[in-house]
Amino acid sequence: MAPIPKGGTVAVTGAAGFIGGWVVRDLLSRGYRVRACVRDENDANKTTFLKNMPGYISGRLTLHSADLNTAGCFDDIFKGCHGVAHVSHVNGYGDDDYMAKTCAHIVKSVNESGSVNRVVVTSSVAAVVSESNPKEMHQRPVVYEDRYPDGDNPRISGYSRSKQQAEQTFADAAEKSALWDSITCCPADNIGPIQSAHQGDFGPWQGLMKKMLQGECNPAVHGYRPWHTVDVRDTAAVQIALLESVMVKNGERYIAFNTHKIDLDEVCTRIDQLLPELGYATPDLSENLDAEGLAKRARSKATYAATDLRNDRTVALGIAYRDMNDSLRDMAESLISVGEVDPVLRDGFSLHK
Numbered sequence: 001m002a003p004i005p006k007g008g009t010v011a012v013t014g015a016a017g018f019i020g021g022w023v024v025r026d027l028l029s030r031g032y033r034v035r036a037c038v039r040d041e042n043d044a045n046k047t048t049f050l051k052n053m054p055g056y057i058s059g060r061l062t063l064h065s066a067d068l069n070t071a072g073c074f075d076d077i078f079k080g081c082h083g084v085a086h087v088s089h090v091n092g093y094g095d096d097d098y099m100a101k102t103c104a105h106i107v108k109s110v111n112e113s114g115s116v117n118r119v120v121v122t123s124s125v126a127a128v129v130s131e132s133n134p135k136e137m138h139q140r141p142v143v144y145e146d147r148y149p150d151g152d153n154p155r156i157s158g159y160s161r162s163k164q165q166a167e168q169t170f171a172d173a174a175e176k177s178a179l180w181d182s183i184t185c186c187p188a189d190n191i192g193p194i195q196s197a198h199q200g201d202f203g204p205w206q207g208l209m210k211k212m213l214q215g216e217c218n219p220a221v222h223g224y225r226p227w228h229t230v231d232v233r234d235t236a237a238v239q240i241a242l243l244e245s246v247m248v249k250n251g252e253r254y255i256a257f258n259t260h261k262i263d264l265d266e267v268c269t270r271i272d273q274l275l276p277e278l279g280y281a282t283p284d285l286s287e288n289l290d291a292e293g294l295a296k297r298a299r300s301k302a303t304y305a306a307t308d309l310r311n312d313r314t315v316a317l318g319i320a321y322r323d324m325n326d327s328l329r330d331m332a333e334s335l336i337s338v339g340e341v342d343p344v345l346r347d348g349f350s351l352h353k
Contacts, residue, residue, distance in 0.1 A: 001117045001181040004083035004243045009033040011081045014088030016046040018199045022236035023085050028055040035077050037066040049196040068102050074109035083243045084119045094158020103169040119182045120242045121170050127163035134303045144310040145253040171251035181250035183242045188257040192232040192327045193334035200339035210335050212268045215283050215344040219265040224300040226261040231327040241317045257311040258321035274329040279349025
């Protein structure tokens with residue numbers, strides 16, 4: 001299918017979220033018309049930041065209440081749109097019937113729009129590699145778009161399975177329609193600035209840094225898996241590149257990743273290194289582990305150190321990824337300034353208010 005026209009109209013589901021909000025802002029900055037889909041357009045806590053974007057006052061950005069659990073909620077919104085950035089999370093990861101239902105709602109609205117010719121589906125690297133099967137990661141350490149977790153493994157997470165299900169559902173529906181195509185973006189661990197306070201309570205990555213700033217850091221979170229980082233603004237750029245590209249094909253996946261890994265405890269110590277003027281009081285990161293705990297930590301770190309996550313396809317699209325340190329700094333500062341987080345500081349330091 002053809003890419004969307006420059007300056008065309010794009011619907012963004014999950015527009016109030018961390019990724020969705022940046023997709024909206026980036027689309028506007030590139031001259032597009034945007035229909036931002038949120039659960040409740042009158043929920044000021046989640047939509048004020050969207051209404052403060054310059055495109056809203058002119059009418060180039062419009063907000064629309066749409067609950068993807070409700071059939072037909074996107075019918076009127078998608079009519080006249082050239083593209084859809086489907087970023088929204090769902091409530092029932094791991095529930096195959098629920099996933100099928102919510103995907104069907106969006107597919108039906110796309111099919112009936114008469115105008116949409118490309119959908120970009122936000123998936124995850126969790127649909128590329130499963131964290132629950134270390135043996136599989138040892139056997140297939142190169143992680144790229146054509147790799148899938150061992151679907152026969154009963155330990156595969158519901159989140160991973162549901163993301164794969166959504167990818168396949170949209171690709172199959174697009175092929176059947178022959179009027180639109182579906183391309184998948186698989187982001188790694190999104191870091192970078194929040195745009196609204198409510199985004200600091202989710203994540204998990206911005207939520208974990210929020211806890212760090214408040215003095216809490218558990219290095220064992222996620223079983224010592226390092227953060228495979230990507231700036232949320234770069235994830236948004238990948239989404240838009242996929243909407244615009246003449247090279248992509250239905251069903252293809254594209255990993256958004258800046259090639260940098262960092263352990264969770266190092267993220268915590270990095271805050272003070274990046275913002276020495278803040279005076280952040282880095283919490284005690286020592287762990288009281290027995291021999292079994294030490295061995296488990298060593299095995300996990302060795303497994304992830306040996307994996308090779310690739311971003312070749314998005315680099316070929318022209319994506320220039322931000323430096324991880326810039327993203328971590330911007331995330332910390334935005335959590336304090338936008339999220340109104342009160343960080344734990346060393347004696348003699350205070351916030352500049």
